[in-house]
Amino acid sequence: MGPGPSNVAPSVLEAMSRPLVGHLDPVFVKMMEEIKAMLRVVFQTQNEMTFPVSGTGSAGMEFCFVNLIEPGDEVIIGVNGVFGTRMTDVAERCGAKVIKVEAPWGRIIEANQIAEALKKCRPKLVALVHAETSTGALTPVEEISRLTHEAGALLVLDTVTSLGGCPVKIDEWNVDAVYSGTQKCLSCPPGLAPVSLSPRALEVARHRQKKVQSWYLDVNLLASYWGQERVYHHTAPITMNYALHEALRLTLAEGLEKRWQRHQSNHLALRDGLAALGLCLAAQAGHQLWQLNAVTVPQGVDEAAARKRLLTEFNIEIGAGLGPLKGKIWRVGLMGETSTRENAKTFLAALSQILNAPAVQTSPAVAAAQSR
Amino acid sequence: MGPGPSNVAPSVLEAMSRPLVGHLDPVFVKMMEEIKAMLRVVFQTQNEMTFPVSGTGSAGMEFCFVNLIEPGDEVIIGVNGVFGTRMTDVAERCGAKVIKVEAPWGRIIEANQIAEALKKCRPKLVALVHAETSTGALTPVEEISRLTHEAGALLVLDTVTSLGGCPVKIDEWNVDAVYSGTQKCLSCPPGLAPVSLSPRALEVARHRQKKVQSWYLDVNLLASYWGQERVYHHTAPITMNYALHEALRLTLAEGLEKRWQRHQSNHLALRDGLAALGLCLAAQAGHQLWQLNAVTVPQGVDEAAARKRLLTEFNIEIGAGLGPLKGKIWRVGLMGETSTRENAKTFLAALSQILNAPAVQTSPAVAAAQSR
Numbered sequence: 001m002g003p004g005p006s007n008v009a010p011s012v013l014e015a016m017s018r019p020l021v022g023h024l025d026p027v028f029v030k031m032m033e034e035i036k037a038m039l040r041v042v043f044q045t046q047n048e049m050t051f052p053v054s055g056t057g058s059a060g061m062e063f064c065f066v067n068l069i070e071p072g073d074e075v076i077i078g079v080n081g082v083f084g085t086r087m088t089d090v091a092e093r094c095g096a097k098v099i100k101v102e103a104p105w106g107r108i109i110e111a112n113q114i115a116e117a118l119k120k121c122r123p124k125l126v127a128l129v130h131a132e133t134s135t136g137a138l139t140p141v142e143e144i145s146r147l148t149h150e151a152g153a154l155l156v157l158d159t160v161t162s163l164g165g166c167p168v169k170i171d172e173w174n175v176d177a178v179y180s181g182t183q184k185c186l187s188c189p190p191g192l193a194p195v196s197l198s199p200r201a202l203e204v205a206r207h208r209q210k211k212v213q214s215w216y217l218d219v220n221l222l223a224s225y226w227g228q229e230r231v232y233h234h235t236a237p238i239t240m241n242y243a244l245h246e247a248l249r250l251t252l253a254e255g256l257e258k259r260w261q262r263h264q265s266n267h268l269a270l271r272d273g274l275a276a277l278g279l280c281l282a283a284q285a286g287h288q289l290w291q292l293n294a295v296t297v298p299q300g301v302d303e304a305a306a307r308k309r310l311l312t313e314f315n316i317e318i319g320a321g322l323g324p325l326k327g328k329i330w331r332v333g334l335m336g337e338t339s340t341r342e343n344a345k346t347f348l349a350a351l352s353q354i355l356n357a358p359a360v361q362t363s364p365a366v367a368a369a370q371s372r
Numbered sequence: 373m374g375p376g377p378s379n380v381a382p383s384v385l386e387a388m389s390r391p392l393v394g395h396l397d398p399v400f401v402k403m404m405e406e407i408k409a410m411l412r413v414v415f416q417t418q419n420e421m422t423f424p425v426s427g428t429g430s431a432g433m434e435f436c437f438v439n440l441i442e443p444g445d446e447v448i449i450g451v452n453g454v455f456g457t458r459m460t461d462v463a464e465r466c467g468a469k470v471i472k473v474e475a476p477w478g479r480i481i482e483a484n485q486i487a488e489a490l491k492k493c494r495p496k497l498v499a500l501v502h503a504e505t506s507t508g509a510l511t512p513v514e515e516i517s518r519l520t521h522e523a524g525a526l527l528v529l530d531t532v533t534s535l536g537g538c539p540v541k542i543d544e545w546n547v548d549a550v551y552s553g554t555q556k557c558l559s560c561p562p563g564l565a566p567v568s569l570s571p572r573a574l575e576v577a578r579h580r581q582k583k584v585q586s587w588y589l590d591v592n593l594l595a596s597y598w599g600q601e602r603v604y605h606h607t608a609p610i611t612m613n614y615a616l617h618e619a620l621r622l623t624l625a626e627g628l629e630k631r632w633q634r635h636q637s638n639h640l641a642l643r644d645g646l647a648a649l650g651l652c653l654a655a656q657a658g659h660q661l662w663q664l665n666a667v668t669v670p671q672g673v674d675e676a677a678a679r680k681r682l683l684t685e686f687n688i689e690i691g692a693g694l695g696p697l698k699g700k701i702w703r704v705g706l707m708g709e710t711s712t713r714e715n716a717k718t719f720l721a722a723l724s725q726i727l728n729a730p731a732v733q734t735s736p737a738v739a740a741a742q743s744r
Binding site for chain 2: 013
């Protein structure tokens with residue numbers, strides 16, 4: 001119940017124990033096509049260039065930036081947590097001039113903030129984290145997308161934690177480049193980064209002045225392997241693709257809408273249970289993630305000690321706060337297979353027991369320091 | 373029996389079906405330490421900075437170049453096949469001025485060629501492919517290493533196909549940066565790239581003028597995750613690390629020397645069997661890989677048809693030639709778990725049957741064209 005990896009269905013684990021075939025074997029090539037087709041459904045897109053990058057979610061982030069940015073390009077990046085911050089680092093390493101649009105951690109990036117920024121520059125792209133895993137806030141995309149395209153820019157979206165757990169509609173929202181991870185609401189082990197580029201983004205990547213700085217992530221090379229030509233590029237992680245294939249099959253068998261509802265319903269149950277314990281969620285009201293619940297650590301409670309007891313005594317892993325939220329929140333994941341009513345209840349029962357025990361109460365001195 | 377992925381031991385497949393833990397879980401952290409320790413033995417190195425990059429072998433190549441090269445640096449690269457060629461592309465994308473030292477595909481890079489090149493430039497590094505998977509040739513490292521260090525340069529070595537299948541001695545050979553893959557002679561599914569940097573290489577990466585152009589592969593960030601601090605960087609591919617841990621355990625349980633001998637002995641058996649069929653190996657005599665046998669396709673035989681029959685009728689996958697060797701060689705892997713006497717014999721029996729059947733004989737016109 002941490003911020004990912006989430007639990008994995010037995011059939012996904014079983015898929016990984018199948019014997020390996022070669023990365024150009026006809027059986028694997030057929031599987032690649034099925035993965036692409038299923039990813040298009042999950043991303044709600046018709047984009048031909050939809051496939052899993054052979055790395056984790058952060059490699060997906062780097063894939064989007066290295067292919068679209070050339071040195072000197074202006075880019076606007078929404079920063080309201082770890083992953084927006086990471087985007088600025090990645091973009092700067094591509095030679096971008098980054099204009100940050102910031103919000104306090106836990107709050108969303110407002111469309112009017114982007115509108116203001118767009119008045120002051122001519123960016124090649126606007127990049128946004130849909131679901132900030134570090135804070136539990138979900139930034140709405142549609143209005144920002146409209147503003148971005150009015151300004152002639154491309155929209156890049158991080159859906160690492162949102163994909164499969166709440167609505168993600170790439171074509172309807174007119175997103176040009178999107179990346180995700182497998183280990184959150186798709187409930188597949190980490191190791192692949194599903195990505196999708198719109199034809200417009202692909203044109204930008206194809207007509208660059210300068211080669212993409214990463215050979216491994218160059219979409220112009222990857223397109224020949226994941227496209228119809230099957231030109232050898234790198235050896236795809238066969239087993240990880242077996243797992244993703246099965247995880248996508250399960251996702252679509254459940255149905256996207258139903259899966260989103262399940263995540264919403266278990267989130268609401270957790271939220272209500274927390275309220276009954278006198279606890280509240282830290283992210284901006286009305287924009288709280290269903291799949292990642294940032295819980296405000298109550299005054300006088302040792303955050304790390306409580307989290308450690310959950311792991312060692314109750315076998316429940318949750319995440320710590322990062323950056324400015326360190327020590328202030330717990331991050332409780334209800335992602336993919338982990339999003340069950342039973343898990344929500346078990347967690348609430350364990351937390352209740354721990355909070356009522358004296359061991360996690362901090363010393364009066366610490367409590368006093370905290371309250372300052 | 374292709375050029376990788378090789379077959380995987382049942383216990384490695386089983387390891388991947390174990391439930392996931394978090395990437396900062398104490399159990400996983402302990403496993404990371406064991407993987408690092410076992411990799412040091414396999415690489416024959418004391419290098420602290422020895423760990424698996426979260427991508428396939430080509431990501432390992434990119435890791436070495438992005439961390440060591442800054443724009444404008446001169447580098448010497450030995451090019452005698454696909455992977456040397458790839459190195460030049462990767463290095464150029466890092467802004468390097470590349471001096472190529474070339475040999476015909478199938479031949480090794482001679483030390484005197486490197487000596488000549490070193491007279492004409494002051495390179496930051498010399499890069500070499502130890503075992504060229506595309507040609508079946510093994511380039512000796514020691515003399516080139518001596519020359520490289522005399523010239524004050526770093527030595528970068530590709531051991532994707534050599535590691536675990538023949539002697540690889542990073543400290544004895546004084547190699548500064550080395551990368552490999554998991555899916556060849558370690559017999560683990562593809563998805564991770566074991567790497568190792570000498571303290572000297574690490575110093576170069578630490579004191580760069582400019583940030584590493586890849587955030588995902590920046591050793592200065594990765595060192596904090598794989599080192600003692602455990603600072604969150606990216607979510608490691610947990611399951612792939614389970615697999616690598618078990619594959620390394622099996623490798624060391626067999627014993628490195630014994631494993632090398634097994635590869636040699638099965639290679640010799642295959643070579644003798646091929647000779648009995650009137651076939652010979654294509655790579656330079658005295659430098660033929662034990663783990664990847666490039667077999668010259670005899671005159672009048674349709675290379676692709678024979679390879680397809682091996683797959684469809686005998687369930688044996690082998691690799692085709694690439695680049696200038698396309699249509700001219702078959703690439704027969706005897707790597708890791710796949711390197712058995714039985715596999716060598718089964719392959720020889722199947723090939724013998726196919727070569728004696730009329731179906732794979734090309735038409736007289738094609739045969740005539742081939743002999744021109």
